[in-house]
Amino acid sequence: MKRITFITGFFGSGKTEIALNLAIQKQVDVLIDLDIVNPYFRSREQEDVLNRAGIRVVSSGVANGRFVDLPYVAKEAFIPFWDRTLRAVYDLGGSGSGARLLRQFSPYFPDSDVDLLFCVNIHREETDSPAKIIQEIGRIEESGGMRPTGLINNTNLLTESTYEDLLEGEGLLRPVADATGIPLIYTGIVSSLDRDDRPVAGEKIPLRLYFKNTWL
Amino acid sequence: MxxxxxxxxxxxxxxxxxxxxxxxxxxxxxxxxxxxxxxxxxxxxxxxxxxxxxxxxxxxxxxxxxxxxxxxxxxxxxxxxxxxxxxxxxxxxxxxxxxxxxxxxxxxxxxxxxxxxxxxxxxxxxxxxxxxxxxxxxxxxxxxxxxxxxxxxxxxxxxxxxxxxxxxxxxxxxxxxxxxxxxxxxxxxxxxxxxxxxxxxxxxxxxxxxxxxxxxxxxxxxxxxxxxxxxxxxxxxxTRVELINMNDPDYVIVAFGTMARVCRSAIEKLAEKNIRVGMIRPISLWPFPSSVFETMDAPHLKGILCVEMNLGMMLTDVLVANNGRHSVGFFGRAGGVVPDPDEVVDAILHFNERVVK
Incomplete structure (x- = not known):
């Protein structure tokens, strides 16, 4: 994992759950919530969980920021680019409009160790074919100013997910990887489905779903 | 598809x-x-x-x-x-x-x-x-x-x-x-x-x-x-309504939308404590399913708890539909707070403190 990892993808692809799990499992120092698109289910809502895992959370910087709907990100979001000892996960908002926030960091990219990972759930109608996924990658690149460096297979139907869904996702992401040259780096698998005899492409991220209440 | x-x-x-x-x-x-x-x-x-x-x-x-x-x-x-x-x-x-x-x-x-x-x-x-x-x-x-x-x-x-x-x-x-x-x-x-x-x-x-x-x-x-x-x-x-678990309940919850989701979990938790709780879930809010309150067969019913994410609005419809037959209580959270199933469980366990009429 590179020192700085941005998570992007079509909105509703599960970026935030991936970002939370990745940040906690890889023991990064900071999680930066750049989601100014969604009003609910943002990683800043899990600040307590992240703090307990020793991870600092940066979001809007406004008091009670977890309940506001402001297109504003705290200047603290730049700190990992200035302090080279920090490892960070950046959770971008969905799609091109969310990826636009990436541009403000681009002056720092040449001398930083940065990954931009594109998260895909093929059960979202806008990313249910290789052609649509490639188109979406293009939109992210166009608006964020950086080409994704890796793919994450996060294919799921929430509570109705199966291992076969992940394999189906892999089946669509392989031709995407071939056509774009962007490798499939991670696969997110809900912990309850994760077994040793269920191999996946790339590194496995067993997922704990932080936003899934019993009744939700 | x-x-x-x-x-x-x-x-x-x-x-x-x-x-x-x-x-x-x-x-x-x-x-x-x-x-x-x-x-x-x-x-x-x-x-x-x-x-x-x-x-x-x-x-x-x-x-x-x-x-x-x-x-x-x-x-x-x-x-x-x-x-x-x-x-x-x-x-x-x-x-x-x-x-x-x-x-x-x-x-x-x-x-x-x-x-x-x-x-x-x-x-x-x-x-x-x-x-x-x-x-x-x-x-x-x-x-x-x-x-x-x-x-x-x-x-x-x-x-x-x-x-x-x-x-x-x-x-x-x-x-x-x-x-x-x-x-x-x-x-x-x-x-x-x-x-x-x-x-x-x-x-x-x-x-x-x-x-x-x-x-x-x-x-x-x-x-x-x-x-x-x-x-x-x-x-x-x-008029549309879903009746859940209405076989001789001790209590009946009335809830709609997200609140009904939370109450389903609460009902399961209460079943573990051997308290039978049914739910009237109005799907049409107007027209309100008043008639199910009339036809409800619940000989051991101790009360009806109206649960909402407000301070008691559907409660008025529940009181009218109940027409004084059973004791009616209310539990609600407001301001954007979504109650936890345990809070609903607690409201049923302490129903007497929740009684409105």
């Missing part, structure tokens, strides 16, 4: 398209922005009409115009935005024009918050417009149910020539669920829209006037009584 994963607001938009939406007029507000955003992309692709109006008031009056011309039309908003649309809604009712309104509730009053709430129950079922009118209101519990209702909503609106509102809270709007868009819904016979003002100078048809003004008292009363007849018909035919 298999299941796909959709956000509630996207599902509202897609289901409206499947229901035959031809013209959408809206104005942005959190937490329902994905509805117009989605439609701006897909409705236009299908060559239909999408307009981001200059305000909520403009949007509902554009809906009036499109409905008057005989089109399947819709607007969507959230609490303060729906408040602004009230005048348009009573005009639509008065002129007997069909439309669909999706309302994604947030905390109030005033600007309130952007967190989920059910505090527009009265706004939806009573309305803030003038005159003797009703809007047919559904309060679905899941994204799938939201889809199924929206697919049918335009038919219901056309059948009664009246606005139909689909009322969810921000949580249902923002959460995601796996859904099946192809589930069949009830079909009904719909007459030609012979009232539509769709003739033009170059395309002469019959002359139609869409109007809600009746200066003569007797004439207006006649109109009022004919609307009443229609509302009685809707009450007889469109």
């Amino acid at each position: 298999g299941k796909i994963l959709m956000k509630g607001n996207e599902a509202i938009a897609r289901a409206a398209m499947l229901g035959g939406l031809e013209a959408f007029f809206g104005y942005p507000i959190t937490p329902q922005n994905e509805v117009p955003e989605y439609l701006s992309r897909y409705l236009l692709e299908e060559g239909k009409v999408f307009v981001q109006a200059e305000s909520e008031v403009a949007a509902i009056n554009m809906v009036y115009g499109a409905a008057a011309a005989g089109f399947r039309t819709m607007t969507s908003s959230s609490s303060p935005g729906i408040a602004l649309k009230q005048e348009g809604i009573t005009y639509l009712c008065g002129s007997e024009l069909p439309c669909v309104i999706s309302s994604v509730m947030r905390g109030g009053p005033g600007l309130g918050s952007i967190q989920p709430s059910q505090s527009d129950y009265n706004q939806a079922t009573r309305g803030g417009g003038n005159g003797d009118y009703h809007v047919i209101v559904f309060g679905p519990e899941t994204i799938q149910e939201t889809i199924d209702i929206l697919k049918e909503a335009f038919d219901i609106a056309d059948y009664y020539r009246n606005p139909v509102m689909v009322l969810v809270d921000g949580l249902i709007g923002q959460m995601m669920e796996s859904v099946d868009l192809t589930k069949p819904v009830k079909k009904r016979f719909l007459p030609e829209k012979d009232y539509a003002a769709n003739g033009t100078k170059n395309h002469p048809g019959e002359r139609h006037i869409i109007n809600s003004l009746y200066l003569e008292s007797n004439e207006l009363e006649h109109h009022n009584l004919s609307l009443k007849k229609k509302y009685d018909l809707a009450t007889a035919n469109e």
